[in-house]
Amino acid sequence: MQQSNTYIIIFTALMTIFFGSILSITRMKLEPIQDIQVEIDTKKKILGAVMEISSLSPEEILSTYNKKMKSVVVNIKGEIKDSFVAEEVNVQKNFKVNPEDRQYPVFMYSNTGESVDAYIFPMFGNGLWDWISGFVALDKDLNRVIGVAFDHKTETPGLGARISSSEIQDRYKGKEIYDDDGKLVSIFMLRRENNDDLSKHEVDGMSGATITGKGLNNMLTHYFDCYRVFIEEKKLENTLKISYE
Amino acid sequence: MSSEVKEKETIKIKPSEGFLSKRRKKILIDPLDDNNPISIQVLGICSALAVTIKLEPTIIMAISVVFVMIFSSLITSIIRNYIPTRVRIIVQLAIIASLVTLVSEFLKAFNYEMFKVLGAFVGLIITNCIILGRLEAYAMGNKPYDSVLDALGNSVGYAWIILTVAFFRELLGSGSVLGFKVFEFIGLNSFPTNALFVDSIGAFIILGILIWIQRSRNGYIEN
Numbered sequence: 001m002q003q004s005n006t007y008i009i010i011f012t013a014l015m016t017i018f019f020g021s022i023l024s025i026t027r028m029k030l031e032p033i034q035d036i037q038v039e040i041d042t043k044k045k046i047l048g049a050v051m052e053i054s055s056l057s058p059e060e061i062l063s064t065y066n067k068k069m070k071s072v073v074v075n076i077k078g079e080i081k082d083s084f085v086a087e088e089v090n091v092q093k094n095f096k097v098n099p100e101d102r103q104y105p106v107f108m109y110s111n112t113g114e115s116v117d118a119y120i121f122p123m124f125g126n127g128l129w130d131w132i133s134g135f136v137a138l139d140k141d142l143n144r145v146i147g148v149a150f151d152h153k154t155e156t157p158g159l160g161a162r163i164s165s166s167e168i169q170d171r172y173k174g175k176e177i178y179d180d181d182g183k184l185v186s187i188f189m190l191r192r193e194n195n196d197d198l199s200k201h202e203v204d205g206m207s208g209a210t211i212t213g214k215g216l217n218n219m220l221t222h223y224f225d226c227y228r229v230f231i232e233e234k235k236l237e238n239t240l241k242i243s244y245e
Numbered sequence: 246m247s248s249e250v251k252e253k254e255t256i257k258i259k260p261s262e263g264f265l266s267k268r269r270k271k272i273l274i275d276p277l278d279d280n281n282p283i284s285i286q287v288l289g290i291c292s293a294l295a296v297t298i299k300l301e302p303t304i305i306m307a308i309s310v311v312f313v314m315i316f317s318s319l320i321t322s323i324i325r326n327y328i329p330t331r332v333r334i335i336v337q338l339a340i341i342a343s344l345v346t347l348v349s350e351f352l353k354a355f356n357y358e359m360f361k362v363l364g365a366f367v368g369l370i371i372t373n374c375i376i377l378g379r380l381e382a383y384a385m386g387n388k389p390y391d392s393v394l395d396a397l398g399n400s401v402g403y404a405w406i407i408l409t410v411a412f413f414r415e416l417l418g419s420g421s422v423l424g425f426k427v428f429e430f431i432g433l434n435s436f437p438t439n440a441l442f443v444d445s446i447g448a449f450i451i452l453g454i455l456i457w458i459q460r461s462r463n464g465y466i467e468n
Contacts, residue, residue: 002330002331003329003330003331008329011327011328011329011332011336012329012332012336016339019340019343022343022347023343023346023347026347026351027350030351030354033354033355034354037353037354037357038357040357041357129365151361154364156295158299158418158444161362164361193440207440208440208444
């Protein structure tokens with residue numbers, strides 16, 4: 001049976017309206033729930049860079065976060081910008097503008113509530129298919145990695161997507177970003193898996209995910225460089241504090 | 246002589262077909278084995294390779310496909326007489342795409358972890374050849390109930406294959422089942438995992454073995 005063009009146009013129009021409204025209603029109803037999920041996920045990632053959080057419930061994550069985290073926003077010159085809230089800075093949007101014009105959030109973890117135990121730096125970059133992002137936690141001397149938490153949009157499951165697994169993230173623990181001469185070198189993921197003799201700036205690679213690994217390396221190098229002034233000022237501050245005491 | 250033609254009106258009473266008659270059972274069972282979409286028709290291979298690295302995402306994927314398949318078949322079959330023939334593929338795609346988007350939105354709201362793992366692949370259910378294939382070949386020409394049975398049969402036929410593949414890939418590739426470290430549990434701490442099974446190659450190997458076993462058991466001969 002051949003239908004007339006009018007019938008086809010009316011049919012497709014009605015169909016579009018019907019499915020369109022179902023989808024937009026669902027989206028509207030689910031959006032608040034999804035937003036909370038995303039917020040929990042972000043705070044989980046920030047906390048996950050410094051502590052074991054797998055046993056915490058979503059509510060505990062939010063309360064621990066409020067208790068133990070402080071944050072500032074700095075620019076590339078290391079100057080603190082009070083007008084911004086670190087949690088509200090969209091690292092992804094900032095990634096698209098010039099490094100000089102970006103806001104850089106820094107999260108400070110304090111176990112006791114007094115001195116800072118860890119500095120957490122959000123980062124952003126490109127993987128193989130789409131963006132990758134990360135939170136890198138450095139110890140109070142701002143050199144040794146305490147933990148990292150990487151995330152990605154659509155890296156290949158089982159290959160590049162492994163960057164969000166603890167198996168890969170644990171490889172970064174204990175690595176250092178400064179060499180013995182005090183020069184910033186960042187941390188590099190090698191090609192291939194099961195490499196021997198890793199230096200303190202190298203981590204083992206992921207087989208089948210070389211480009212994602214390169215993306216990680218670029219992201220770390222780039223952002224450590226952007227945070228460098230802040231990091232080095234803090235380091236100086238800390239040494240002065242120690243020598244003063 | 247006038248011959249009277251008596252017209253006998255014969256009223257044929259069709260006995261209503263059983264809820265699961267022999268024919269309907271065949272619709273349901275056939276795609277599980279003899280006419281399996283993956284192992285016999287070799288459709289939907291792409292996602293069978295991509296999502297089967299770990300068992301947990303595969304379970305979610307299988308449930309999503311069963312859901313999308315059943316409801317798209319049902320909807321298509323109900324409105325099959327109103328769908329304009331010239332744009333039928335577009336209509337079928339719109340139905341599938343809407344259902345897939347629903348699944349994806351619900352997943353994002355209630356299982357964010359899995360949403361992050363599966364994200365792209367749930368969206369790709371839209372292009373799963375099995376679904377569009379069954380809508381075009383079956384649901385467009387059959388009653389709703391039969392179409393649902395056909396959809397159920399085909400999606401479960403798809404599901405059991407990808408679950409089997411995922412089980413062996415996770416076991417051999419990561420040494421675990423549903424994240425549970427099997428080999429460490431039975432005291433084999435140094436059991437070597439095989440990275441080949443984390444790659445798609447592993448899926449090909451297991452799929453090949455599955456098809457081999459199935460075909461030699463059923464006596465299938467390539468035409």
